[in-house]
Amino acid sequence: MLALDRITDKYGNNTGGVLKRGMGKSMCSIAYFVSPHGYGHAARACAVMAAMHVFNPSIRFEIFTTIPQWFFQQSIPGTFTYHSLLTDIGMVQVSPLREDLPETLRKLDNFLPYDEPQITSLSKEMHKLKCMSIICDISPMGIAVAQKACIPSVLVENFTWDWVYENYVSTDFPAGKFVDYLRQIYSYVDYHIQTEPVCSYQDADLCTVPVSRAVRATSRQIRQRLGIPGGVKVVMITMGGIPERYTFLEQLTQQSDICFIIPGGSQTMQLNGNLVLLPRHSDFFHPDLINACDAVVGKLGYSTLAEIYHAGVPYGYIPRSTFKESEVLEAFVKNQMNGRAISESQFQEGSWVSFLPEILELPGIKRNDTNGAVETAQFICKVISIKP
Numbered sequence: 001m002l003a004l005d006r007i008t009d010k011y012g013n014n015t016g017g018v019l020k021r022g023m024g025k026s027m028c029s030i031a032y033f034v035s036p037h038g039y040g041h042a043a044r045a046c047a048v049m050a051a052m053h054v055f056n057p058s059i060r061f062e063i064f065t066t067i068p069q070w071f072f073q074q075s076i077p078g079t080f081t082y083h084s085l086l087t088d089i090g091m092v093q094v095s096p097l098r099e100d101l102p103e104t105l106r107k108l109d110n111f112l113p114y115d116e117p118q119i120t121s122l123s124k125e126m127h128k129l130k131c132m133s134i135i136c137d138i139s140p141m142g143i144a145v146a147q148k149a150c151i152p153s154v155l156v157e158n159f160t161w162d163w164v165y166e167n168y169v170s171t172d173f174p175a176g177k178f179v180d181y182l183r184q185i186y187s188y189v190d191y192h193i194q195t196e197p198v199c200s201y202q203d204a205d206l207c208t209v210p211v212s213r214a215v216r217a218t219s220r221q222i223r224q225r226l227g228i229p230g231g232v233k234v235v236m237i238t239m240g241g242i243p244e245r246y247t248f249l250e251q252l253t254q255q256s257d258i259c260f261i262i263p264g265g266s267q268t269m270q271l272n273g274n275l276v277l278l279p280r281h282s283d284f285f286h287p288d289l290i291n292a293c294d295a296v297v298g299k300l301g302y303s304t305l306a307e308i309y310h311a312g313v314p315y316g317y318i319p320r321s322t323f324k325e326s327e328v329l330e331a332f333v334k335n336q337m338n339g340r341a342i343s344e345s346q347f348q349e350g351s352w353v354s355f356l357p358e359i360l361e362l363p364g365i366k367r368n369d370t371n372g373a374v375e376t377a378q379f380i381c382k383v384i385s386i387k388p
Helices: 040-055 069-075 101-111 116-128 141-149 161-166 176-187 219-226 249-253 286-291 302-311 325-336 344-349 351-361 372-383
Strands: 004-007 017-020 028-034 059-065 079-084 093-095 131-137 153-157 191-195 206-208 233-238 258-263 270-272 275-278 295-299 315-318 339-341
Touching: 028 040, 028 141, 040 059, 040 069, 040 131, 040 153, 040 302, 040 372, 069 079, 116 131, 116 141, 131 141, 141 153, 141 176, 153 372, 161 176, 191 372, 206 372, 219 286, 233 286, 233 351, 249 258, 249 275, 258 286, 286 302, 295 302, 295 351, 302 315, 302 325, 315 325, 315 351, 325 339, 339 351, 344 351
Parallel strands: 028 059, 028 131, 059 079, 131 153, 153 191, 191 206, 233 258, 233 295, 258 275, 295 315, 315 339
Antiparallel strands: 004 017, 017 079, 270 275
């Protein structure tokens, strides 16, 4: 891995990060504004950046987000600078499956409309960094900055925040003004890419299959590193990037013929019988873990779905009844994947364990389609004139 150097704040927006050595002045520079809502948007952004790096290794990314920088260091092979910047509010979560509407509204009131001096400062920074374009997933702030800087913007999404907030508009959540404001900002984008499962189809420039980070290690290599014996069934439990306290671990130990991998299940890596408890930031690449499993049980979220889709393994998914995207994702699983729904109460109380034989008996699916990350990368490189 390339050595890392610290960089200092660039402009009064709490900006900082790490610089990978080897950055040359002749490199193409592209800004990427990433929503901090969970890790799904960051995972999709990393998949696109990694694919763009394969297309042209000279590309340097300027990443603006509050997602931890280690996530990008683990996922992106090329050169990038990390800037800690709140790019949007998204939905405030009280748990992986529940949103806090009053707190979301409070933060939106403080965040929108955008602070014009900040947008101007960021647009000037784009020129200083010689960014030829801004890619957004799904933060509309990047579009506003690109418009101010007079450089092309690219939106990568399977939903937008105006579409989400519209679902909550009521006397208790008067978000109509935010819906109108964000919808207008989104309309200014120069290039629009949608990635399946798409929540609201638009007249986009490109629509791709699910976008996920590419697998790096074989299933056998991962199982050997974890000390899992051959022939043992392996199930991952994941709730995405939001912490969760699992109360059913004792029930899992009774399933002695199944090994359970649980990212975020411990502060340090622990091998307790048939339980592999991993810290949220571990030495194991999440797509590799999914690829090494016979099934995955977890929250129905975009990046988890996309990684399972390309791995082709069965999915025991937990819908989020109050989040608008969930219905679309569930329909996609039913039509394009093999899986079984698990309710929030069944998951929390552990009764879902009785469904495991049924889930594990579902057949795997061998995928032959190109990862949406590759389609997205090729399209972006073409429209902003980056050659291989």
